[in-house]
Amino acid sequence: MTRTPQTYDVVVIGGGPVGENAAGRVVRGGLRAALVEAQLVGGECSYWACVPSKALLRPGAAVAAARGVGGAAEAVTGAPDAAAALRRRDGFAAHWDDSGQAEWLAGAGVELVRGRGRLAGPRQVEVTTGDGAVRRLAARHAVVLATGSRPAVPPVPGLADAPFWGTREATAAREVPGSLAVLGGGVSGTELAQAFARLGSRVTVVARSRLLGAFPRPAARLVADALETEGVTVLEGRGTERVRRGGDGIELVLDDGGTVSAQRLLVSTGRRPALDGLGLEELGLDPAALRVDDSGRVAGPQEQWLYAAGDAAGGPLLTHQGKYEARAVGDAVVARAAGRLGDSVPAWSRYASTADACAVPQVVFTDPAVASVGRSAEQARADGLEVDVVEHDIDVAGASLHRDGYRGWARLVVGRRRRTLVGAVFAGPDVTELLHAATVAVVGEVPLERLWHAVPVFPTISEVWLRLLEEYGL
Numbered sequence: 001m002t003r004t005p006q007t008y009d010v011v012v013i014g015g016g017p018v019g020e021n022a023a024g025r026v027v028r029g030g031l032r033a034a035l036v037e038a039q040l041v042g043g044e045c046s047y048w049a050c051v052p053s054k055a056l057l058r059p060g061a062a063v064a065a066a067r068g069v070g071g072a073a074e075a076v077t078g079a080p081d082a083a084a085a086l087r088r089r090d091g092f093a094a095h096w097d098d099s100g101q102a103e104w105l106a107g108a109g110v111e112l113v114r115g116r117g118r119l120a121g122p123r124q125v126e127v128t129t130g131d132g133a134v135r136r137l138a139a140r141h142a143v144v145l146a147t148g149s150r151p152a153v154p155p156v157p158g159l160a161d162a163p164f165w166g167t168r169e170a171t172a173a174r175e176v177p178g179s180l181a182v183l184g185g186g187v188s189g190t191e192l193a194q195a196f197a198r199l200g201s202r203v204t205v206v207a208r209s210r211l212l213g214a215f216p217r218p219a220a221r222l223v224a225d226a227l228e229t230e231g232v233t234v235l236e237g238r239g240t241e242r243v244r245r246g247g248d249g250i251e252l253v254l255d256d257g258g259t260v261s262a263q264r265l266l267v268s269t270g271r272r273p274a275l276d277g278l279g280l281e282e283l284g285l286d287p288a289a290l291r292v293d294d295s296g297r298v299a300g301p302q303e304q305w306l307y308a309a310g311d312a313a314g315g316p317l318l319t320h321q322g323k324y325e326a327r328a329v330g331d332a333v334v335a336r337a338a339g340r341l342g343d344s345v346p347a348w349s350r351y352a353s354t355a356d357a358c359a360v361p362q363v364v365f366t367d368p369a370v371a372s373v374g375r376s377a378e379q380a381r382a383d384g385l386e387v388d389v390v391e392h393d394i395d396v397a398g399a400s401l402h403r404d405g406y407r408g409w410a411r412l413v414v415g416r417r418r419r420t421l422v423g424a425v426f427a428g429p430d431v432t433e434l435l436h437a438a439t440v441a442v443v444g445e446v447p448l449e450r451l452w453h454a455v456p457v458f459p460t461i462s463e464v465w466l467r468l469l470e471e472y473g474l
């Protein structure tokens with residue numbers, strides 16, 4: 001163990017997208033930062049989540065897009081090439097080599113400390129390196145927890161003894177299994193079901209409620225219908241009673257007496273913050289109930305030097321939102337170190353991740369996609385807002401031109417008192433890029449009367465905005 005700690009202004013534990021951004025922001029503000037990473041710089045997102053999952057989806061989506069356009073469809077003569085798709089994915093995952101990201105950190109002036117970090121007292125971090133050596137780091141101003149999340153594995157009898165994939169194994173798969181059972185119909189399960197189905201697997205999704213239960217029913221239905229049309233079996237409202245080895249792989253026994261057999265099982269049943277083993281209990285903090293304020297500062301008995309951001313902080317489990325929190329944390333730490341920011345943080349300032357509460361954008365990258373931002377009507381009402389809801393099928397000329405037989409659906413949630421948009425959902429092929437306009441309108445609290453003058457181009461899918469505003473009465 002090194003006796004004298006190396007001192008930095010800020011120590012960040014966890015080098016995923018969130019940790020990298022927090023450290024980068026701190027250095028940009030003129031402070032010295034160390035970033036502690038136990039595995040690969042770039043985190044889950046770069047190697048086992050966002051990037052490889054989107055890389056696995058893209059070839060199937062490109063082929064389906066061409067098949068959906070008469071004249072182009074005739075040029076598509078085969079199925080996606082799974083081996084080539086996996087090779088392309090390998091490239092996007094940088095072959096699980098983080099030297100490029102480590103270089104980025106060095107260029108940004110962040111010092112990388114490889115090893116597993118834990119809090120060893122106020123402003124103290126202990127890092128155990130690969131060879132078992134222990135280094136001590138001290139932080140003058142702040143320690144930031146950016147340790148991400150871990151999969152939540154459900155207590156299904158037999159699961160612990162069965163071989164199964166988590167999202168890590170699925171996104172890093174070396175081959176496409178002949179058949180795949182997916183337990184969990186959330187975002188990961190649905191995206192990976194379509195990715196593997198389009199690359200050649202026979203896929204069954206087992207969802208204990210409905211597919212994409214966190215999204216509006218009509219949007220989720222469009223996705224479920226598309227999956228079923230492509231040959232995916234979607235079993236909704238089905239619990240799993242046990243998992244056992246069987247046939248050439250595994251078998252799920254469902255609560256309606258049915259069984260699902262597959263060569264591989266993917267368990268994608270949610271994630272929770274990775275806060276175990278960080279020494280939080282010794283500081284009087286409960287890892288299962290960490291609370292952070294808008295600037296990411298952890299509430300508790302310690303003297304306000306501890307921050308958390310991204311998946312570790314327990315808010316939206318999304319890269320872009322975590323990076324947004326990291327920018328707020330980094331800027332708040334710099335401002336507090338300079339005595340420019342006190343305890344309270346003004347909403348919508350650069351030190352606050354205000355949008356986390358009311359304007360989180362998310363896309364389910366399936367085909368059709370689901371893109372949503374802001375509050376649902378239920379969330380808005382729970383927050384004390386009176387809202388109106390307008391819905392419209394996406395049946396505009398731009399959509400029909402975009403893909404033959406285009407099916408899409410959109411919803412706006414409008415605050416009645418101020419007549420501003422508080423939420424929006426778009427579902428359909430290639431609606432992904434429609435979302436940012438809605439995010440700008442929600443964050444900017446643009447009155448609908450003014451939004452009326454944001455004229456969507458003819459013929460684009462965005463014309464659905466006009467239909468929705470007309471539906472609202474404009």
Ligand SMILES: Cc1cc2nc3c(=O)[nH]c(=O)nc-3n(C[C@H](O)[C@H](O)[C@H](O)COP(=O)(O)OP(=O)(O)OC[C@H]3O[C@@H](n4cnc5c(N)ncnc54)[C@H](O)[C@@H]3O)c2cc1C
Nearest residue numbers: 014016017018038043044049050117148310311317318319
């Ligand atoms: C299959 C899948 C697909 C996804 N797709 C998307 C998507 O398309 N878009 C999107 O926005 N989000 C997506 N997400 C969510 C996204 O991956 C996470 O929100 C994001 O990775 C969170 O970033 P983070 O930096 O907080 O954590 P992570 O990316 O998990 O990084 C945390 C880092 O901390 C390190 N670490 C942990 N503990 C320690 C320790 N004690 N000492 C040192 N290092 C430590 C880990 O090794 C890791 O590198 C997806 C998730 C999954 C599972």
Ligand SMILES: NC(=O)c1ccc[n+]([C@@H]2O[C@H](COP(=O)([O-])OP(=O)(O)OC[C@H]3O[C@@H](n4cnc5c(N)ncnc54)[C@H](O)[C@@H]3O)[C@@H](O)[C@H]2O)c1
Nearest residue numbers: 154184185186187188189208268269270271317363364365
């Ligand atoms: N495109 C994206 O932005 C993207 C993609 C993938 C993941 N993510 C993020 O990663 C996080 C984790 O993804 P996820 O899909 O694992 O979580 P999720 O919360 O989206 O879905 C988990 C699903 O598992 C189900 N489930 C839980 N326990 C179960 C059980 N015992 N049996 C059967 N089903 C069970 C839940 O009902 C839910 O439908 C998400 O919160 C999401 O924000 C984002």
